[in-house]
Amino acid sequence: MEELLNLKEDDISEKLYQREPVYVKVVSISSDYVYVDIHEKTEGIIPVSDFEGFKLPNIGTKIVVMFERKDKEGNTILSYRKAKEEITLRWLSKVFSQRQRIKGRIEEHVKGGYIVTINGIKAFMPLSLSEIGGAQRHYLPKN
Incomplete structure (x- = not known):
């Protein structure tokens, strides 16, 4: 499914703010947040609760995310769950049109x-x- 996104590293910030799914690298994990490199001055933040039902990623792993909002401190809040849903919907649409199981x-x-x-x-x-x-x-x- 990753081929559906075919992104260059330079496109990450641009695609992110267009609310497109992008692959980013996990740089650190705290008890509340997963921090990812979004090629800006600060890292993107994903609440750990967004991984409920999924395995928490390891540092250095690339994961798919989507822009959710900027908080009042200016942090970029991202969503892993929404990105997974979007990628899955695109994939399902493709396999459905090809009448695959x-x-x-x-x-x-x-x-x-x-x-x-x-x-x-x-x-x-x-x-x-x-x-x-x-x-x-x-x-x-x-x-």
Whole structure:
């Protein structure tokens, strides 16, 4: 999915403020925040709570983020979760248009379908689109 972003290091600040997902390097981690290099005078800040349901990254790791806001001290607040959702939605759109199968983990059964996790993001899957519910007959290409 990283190829969907094809970014040069110079484009990070520009793309970030256009609310596009960008890959940045983790420079430090505190109990409350993950600090990342956004190629500016100060680091970008991601609340640790934004990683709930995801593994906390290690220092030196590249992660995907999106601009959320500037706080009153002028810090750049970023979101890991929103960036993951955006990347996953782009990827899902691409594989859907190519009529490919998508793998996910069923988390729970709800009325009319399932809650599934795809790349760490929760989504609804109608029973009719599951192989159990008949997608094999109606929507998927024959193998």
